[in-house]
Amino acid sequence: MRAAIYWAPRLDDPLHRLGSAWLGRDAETGATLAQPALPGLDIAEITREARGYGLHATVKPPFRLATSWAALRQDALALALRTAPFALPPLQVAEHHGFLALLETERSPALQAFADACVAGLDAHRLPPDAAEIARRRPERMTDRQRANLHRWGYHYVFEEWWFHVTLSRRLTAEEMAVVRPAVTAHLGEAPGLERRVTELCLFTQSGPGAPFLLAERLPLLG
Template identity: 90%
Template sequence: MRAAIYWAPRIDDPLHRLGSQWLGRDTETGATLAQPTLPGLDIAEITRDARGYGLHATVKPPFRIATSWAALREDAMALALRTRPFALPPLQVAEHHGFLALLETERSPELQAFADACVAGLDAHRVPPTETEIARRRPERLTERQRENLHRWGYHYVFEDWWFHVTLSRRLNDAEMEVVRPAVTAFLGEAPSLPRRVTELCLFTQAGPGAPFLLAERLPLLG
């Protein structure tokens, strides 16, 4: 089993319903959802990888548990208890390294601090990556800092190299981008830009390799 710390929209947030429909799966219930259609493209294929991970933004990347689920949950709950809720900047559909994703319209120091605290504060529960897993990240193509992050924290995009993003597609070519970007922008409507606060730390789990991620528990921020 793997665990991950994610941000996910609250269950009553319109973005939860619309984003889950776009990806074709609700991580809260595990239910398969009917997706909208794309002219000339297979939306199920376009969103396949993102659907497996579910509607989310990564806070602490997926990891195998070195301790126990109970111990991880206890420390995650303690972190949530000392973290105050904070405003999330409005989101927008944008191109991100060839993918489509929801990105912040402005950087949030509170969000960065939250992600940093989750990465470092819960790291005792992470099994270090194997040499094969490290090699899969192509460390020769990373910066020196990213290589250090990969070996120390199990992932290269953490701390200064982390960014908030909610993945909505696989990597797209120019022709696909011309179809998918306006389609997802129209489908989500004003939901991404609505005012919202980060009020929960979301624990996700993956039962085994290739299994879909599910939202195991929402821990309220009570600091």
Template identity: 75%
Template sequence: MRVALYWAPRLEDPLHRLGSAWLGRDAETGATLPQPALPGLDIAEITADARGYGLHGTMKPPFRLATDWHAFRADAMALAARTRPFALPPLVLAEHHGFLALLEGEKSAPLQAFCDACVEALDHHRAAPSPEEIARRRPERATPRQREHIQRWGYPYVFDEWWFHVTLSRRLTEAERAVVQPVLTAHLGEAPALPRSVTELCLFTQAAPGAPFLIAERLPLLG
């Protein structure tokens, strides 16, 4: 089993319904959902990888447990209990390293601090990655700083290399993006820009390699 610390929209947030429908799966229930049509393209293929991970923004990326679920959950609860809810900046749909994703409209210091705390405070629960897992991170393509993060934290995009993003596609060609982005923009409507607060830390689990990630628990921020 792997676990991850993610942000996910609250159930009553329209972004939960619309984003889950776009990906074709509800990470809360595991239900398969009908997806919008894409002219001349296979939306199921374009969203396959993102669908497996579920609608989310990464706080601490997936890892195998070196401890056990109960100890991990207790420390995650303690982190959530000492974190004060905060406003999430309006989200914007944009091209990001070839993917379409929802990004922060402006940088948020509380969001960065929360992500940093998730990475560091729970790291003693993370099992060391195997050589195969390290290889999948493509360290030969990483910057020196990113390679340092891979060695220390098992992932290149943490702390100064981290950015908030909610991935909604695979990498797209320019021609594909010209088709997908207008449809996705219309599908999401005003939902990304709605005011929202970060009030939960979501624990996601993956039962086995290749299995979809599911929300195991939503921990309220109580600070």
């Protein structure tokens, strides 16, 4: 089993419904959803990996538990209780490292602080990656800072290397991008740019290798 700390839109947020339909799965219920058609392309294939993770933005990357679910939940709840809700900047569909994602339209110090607190504050519950897991990350391709993050925190994109993103596709060719980007932009409509606040810490779980991630619990921010 693996756990992760993610941001996910609230159930009453139109982005939850539209984004889940785009990926073809509701990570809250596990239900399979009908996806919109893409002219000349297989949307199920293009969204396969993102669908497995569910509609989310990573806050603390997936990790195997060194303690127990109960212990992780207790500390996550304590973190949520001392964290005040905060505004999330409007989001927009953008190309990022070759794939499509929802990105912030401006950087949010409060969001960065929240992610940093989750990475560091819950790290006692993370089982360090073994040598094979580290090798799969291709540390030889990383910067010195990223390699240090990988060995210390189990993932290279944390702290100043982290960015908020909601993945919507696999890496795309230029030809695919020309079809998929306008399609997902039209499908999501005005939902990404709506005003919203981060009011929850979302605990996700994966039952085993290759299994889909599911939203196990939403812990309200009450600081």
